[in-house]
Each structure stands twice: as structure tokens, then as C-alpha cells.
Amino acid sequence: MSFNRRSFLKSSALAAGALATPGIFHRAAMAADEIEVGVLFSQTGGLSIIEKSLSDATLMAIDEINSAGGVLGKQIKPLVEDGASDPKTFNEKASKLIIRDRVPTVFGCYTSASRKAVLPVFEKRRNLLFYPTYYEGFECSKNVVYTGAVPNQQLSNFIPWIINTLGKKKFFIVGSNYIYPREMAKVSKILIEQNGGEWIADEYLELGHSEWGAMVNKIKSSGCDVVLSNVVGDSVVAFYREYKNQGISQADLPICATVTSEVEIAAMGAEYAAGSYTSFPYFQAIDTPANHAFVERYRKFVNDPKAVTHHAMASSYFQVFLWKQAVEKAGEATPEAIVANVGGQSFDAPDGKVTVEAANLHTAMTPRIAQWKADGQGEIVEAYDHPVFPLPYVAYGETQDNLFCTAQGLDTSKLNQ
Structure with a gap:
């Protein structure tokens, strides 16, 4: 089953209209063998110059997975929300997706300001965010899978x-x-x-x-x-x-x-x-057959022969496949099951092999x-x-042999050494 970006956004709008009573759409979707996920990026505002492409790449990955049979025999149903380039709006939309729509995972956020705005919601509700942007580090949450570069x-x-x-x-x-x-x-x-x-x-x-x-x-x-x-x-x-x-x-x-x-x-x-x-780690100029094919598929998906690809967009794409692999390994799509199984997952991404490290839920990738x-x-x-x-805490002296962020959480005593 194949969709383009326009049909994805249309179906998401229809889904939102069906949510007058919390939980109704969620139960119906499960009965129809679908797994709902949130897609939360800025469709409007100053940051939409970047974030629209992150949303598009996420939807393209979902489309490719659905066309290949889905996850655990189920189709992925994206619920698209607009963070509107505003951290407060991101918080409100994350709350809607988690509490009202009951999605088990959200793919989203671009800036650290928006990630920090939604993080309390994910941690309080024990839900899961896949975050695709390169960021400053200094964070160690067990409710976030970080797929962008760290310092x-x-x-x-x-x-x-x-x-x-x-x-x-x-x-x-x-x-x-x-x-x-x-x-x-x-x-x-x-x-x-x-x-x-x-x-x-x-x-x-x-x-x-x-x-x-x-x-x-x-x-x-x-x-x-x-x-x-x-x-x-x-x-x-x-x-x-x-x-x-x-x-x-x-x-x-x-x-x-x-x-x-x-x-x-x-x-x-x-x-x-x-x-x-x-x-x-990623540039459109990477000269490999895998990346050339990725660029062409993206241009076809957004119906723009001159569309460009970039690092956060590539991470937005491949993180959906890492999620899929974790769900299939776990046999279910609950946040707890995904977190328990996403560590060690690798994928041959447009920028080469990427791997989610079980120790800190951040991703190994190649600097360029x-x-x-x-x-x-x-x-x-x-x-x-x-x-x-x-190494999200490299500025404090973190090394691979001396991790500050581990599966047990952040060892704050090491920050003061």
C-alpha cells in the first residue's frame, strides 16, 4: 500500500477530526491492524524551512515500510502534528499525541528548545521520542532515542x-x-x-x-x-x-x-x-549508490526534482527503520519493549552504517x-x-571506556570530577 505526502497529511487531518472522544480512534486503529505513531515537526513558522523536510522524510520511510508489508503485519498510521516553530506548541502537541491519541512512539522535534519542551511529557508518561537532530549533548534520557550527531x-x-x-x-x-x-x-x-x-x-x-x-x-x-x-x-x-x-x-x-x-x-x-x-555525518554529496537512490526516492516522494537532502532529514528517515527493527525484535510496539530492543540495532543508512548504542541510546555514525x-x-x-x-558528555571528559550516560542513567558524580 503506497501513499504520497499529500495523502499522508490528508489522512492525518481526518484522523484528528475523529478524536472527539479520547481513545476511540486508537481502539479502531488497533482493530484494523494499524500501529499509530506521532510525527511532530514544524509545518509553519521560521523553522519550517528545515522541519518540513524532516516530516517528509519520516513519511517517506513509513510509506516504504508499509509498501513492503508493514511492521508485524500491521500498517503504520502516522498522525501528523505541527509544532509551529514554538516550544510551547510542541509541548501541547506531544501531550495530545501521547495522552489523547495514545501513540507508542513520536518521531519529531528539530531544535533543542522543542526537545526540552516535550521531554517532561515523554518522561512522565513513559513514552518514547525518536529525535533526529544533531544536538549539543548533555542529556541522558531513557525516553529518547537520539539519531543525530553529538559533539x-x-x-x-x-x-x-x-x-x-x-x-x-x-x-x-x-x-x-x-x-x-x-x-x-x-x-x-x-x-x-x-x-x-x-x-x-x-x-x-x-x-x-x-x-x-x-x-x-x-x-x-x-x-x-x-x-x-x-x-x-x-x-x-x-x-x-x-x-x-x-x-x-x-x-x-x-x-x-x-x-x-x-x-x-x-x-x-x-x-x-x-x-x-x-x-x-551526512551530505547529499556522498557518492554511493545507496545515497543516490535515496535522493531520487525523496525527490519523487515530494514531487520536486530539485529537492535537497541533508543530515537531520537523513536521520529522520533511517530512525523509522531502526524503530521498525526494534518493534519486530520485541514482537510488540510498546515504548518499554522498543527501548529494551532498540540498542544494538543497525541500519545501512544513506550516510553508511548507523547503530543505536544500547549504553546510551545515541547513535554511532561517521563524521564528515x-x-x-x-x-x-x-x-x-x-x-x-x-x-x-x-559521547554526549565528551565536554566533561566522557570516553567510551568511561561513560557518564549509561543504561542505568546519568552518573552525575562524574560531572564533578
């Missing part, structure tokens, strides 16, 4: 490379004003100092801010020789455009980003990012660095030859 998979390779390969040592750190950019800056400062560099500024503008003239002037006059950008959402577009408009050369003063992806570059125009860098070209695609200039174990 040791995104910064531990990037900062030394910037200093040793690009020869840039004076960092101007800039970000959007919320938890992810600020925590990534903390990790970056440690790595910069460990590798013989220095940070000369750490500045923030509000999420969605579009007036970057004063900040870019500050960068120009700071004496820095590299910009580490943790700017998020549509602010990325405004920042890079202002950077070029003020005549700054990426060759002389490059932007090295932890967030800027193919989507933001398509939105701003490739000429504004050409010569800059980003560190991600790309330089953006005039065609809007990244040229991969550095890549590990193997997946890297995820």
Missing part, C-alpha cells in the same frame, strides 16, 4: 581540522540565542583551547533574527580569522547574505558551521555560501566535513573511515 561526531573532528588544516586559530563564535548554540559554544571553546587556538568573541542574536549588519561589522573588526557559526533556521539565510554583501571573502575569513545544510543554502542562493564549511561549492552542494574534504561511538 564528538561533529566538533571533535571539526575544530582540530580548522586549526591544523585551514591554519585558522582565532575564532569568532556566533549563534542563535537558545540552548543548542550556547552549549555547542561551550564544547567548542574547550576544543579550541585544547588544540592551541583561541576564541575572541561569543555572540548571539535571537532565533529568527534577520538584521545581521551590526553583527557582521563586529566580526569584520574583531581580528578573528575564522567564524564558527551555530546560527539556526532562516537566520542562517540572512547571516550568509549579509556576510557576502559586506564583501567578506570566505577564502580569507571562512564561516565554519555546525548547522548550515543543503536546505539553507538552497534558500539563500549557493553563491552566498560558496567556500564555507560545515561538519555533518564538506566545503560548499557554487552549485549548492558540498565537496567532502575530510571523512572518518568508520562510525564513531556517540
